[in-house]
Amino acid sequence: MASALQYCFLILIFGIPLHECAAVLLNGSCIPVEPCFDLSVMANIAERVSKDVTAADGEKILLRHSSFDKIRKRKNLHSCVLLKIISLFQNVLEKTKKNDIHKGEELNHHVELIHIMDQLKNCVYKTKNRCRNLYEMSNKTPSPMIWKKDMTPNQLAVLQLQKLKSAKSKLNDVHIQETVMDELKTLYLYMQGKGFRKNTRMTKEKHGVQ
Template identity: 80%
Template sequence: MASALHYCFLILIFGIPMHECTAVLLNGNCVPLEPCFDLNVMANMAERVSKDVIAADGEKILLKHSSFDKIRKKKNLHSCVLQKIINLFQNVLEKTKKNDVHNSKELNHHLELIHIMDQLRHCVYKTKNRCTKLYKMSDITTTSSPMISEKNMTPNQLAVLQLQKLKSASKRLNDVHIQESVMDELKTLHFYMEGKGFRKNTQMTEEKHGVS
């Protein structure tokens, strides 16, 4: 109940309209489905927190959209990668919350975004042990072999590459450059959530076994 009230509060704060509810038939009854989380809420909050952040130079932590599109089409790959993405962004938000210049008595944007990360994690499909193999693969894969261009990589290879970039950034959380990069990329994070690994509504569905 508290979570639902908090969600409505954010929508009222940012003036974002509720999506029209879809519905499913359950035992002959029409049951409305609410969005698992309105990503527009996060996008607006992230824009407020990161609006004064200067675009970071150098290599991005998140893959470019054309590469990430291959990951988002695979439910288990997307969900496994999203878990690590959310972890990194939440950790950096925790590290930098004392620097929030937009903090006010009414709303602490950093704390709200940290709370939103928990809500996003809830919307990622539960994969149980299905990520273990992928995470191990990212640990043992090296870059000593000839590099393959991203456009020629398979979804699995791109997922491994993304996990390696996230792991590298996670090891340097105290690095100001990493913090600035994450805060800059926070502006477009909502685009990466969209895909087969992110539940669109509150209706839980059964998941098939296997990594795809």
């Protein structure tokens, strides 16, 4: 038992990239903890769906990573924003499903990605009423007239929510659809961070859910 604990400790200290090790031992071995969802699966399917989409011109819907990283580091902000991002992308995928160019393949990647969006919603941390407060703020607060690099995480979250809301109000606009489909290629990068739950099993055990 002592040697097994020492082994786990070394993995955690030196960051050996084998598996995430849960704080649980079974038969003297560490139990590998699987992520809530393997984002590489999403990245591969999104690439297949959007590989023939021409890069959209004009302003992007999702903030640049340098700005979004500030949101990502705040779990509650990240979670609330992620839910709106997933909702928008799912809506656009539903809108463009009839134009799916992969129907001849054995697996309909477009439809599969729609199902993945549902799974991703379950992987986002639940934040109770905090999202509602943030959403109300984004509806009432005008966009800050300062450089994004000078914005606080809250201001950037509000700005991102406003951009998502604006895009959602124009779902029938082909340009908006093309922009979303183009941004699908890097969407998985926005999911990574404190607002994305690592493991559903551990979360359920923590709250006594069977």
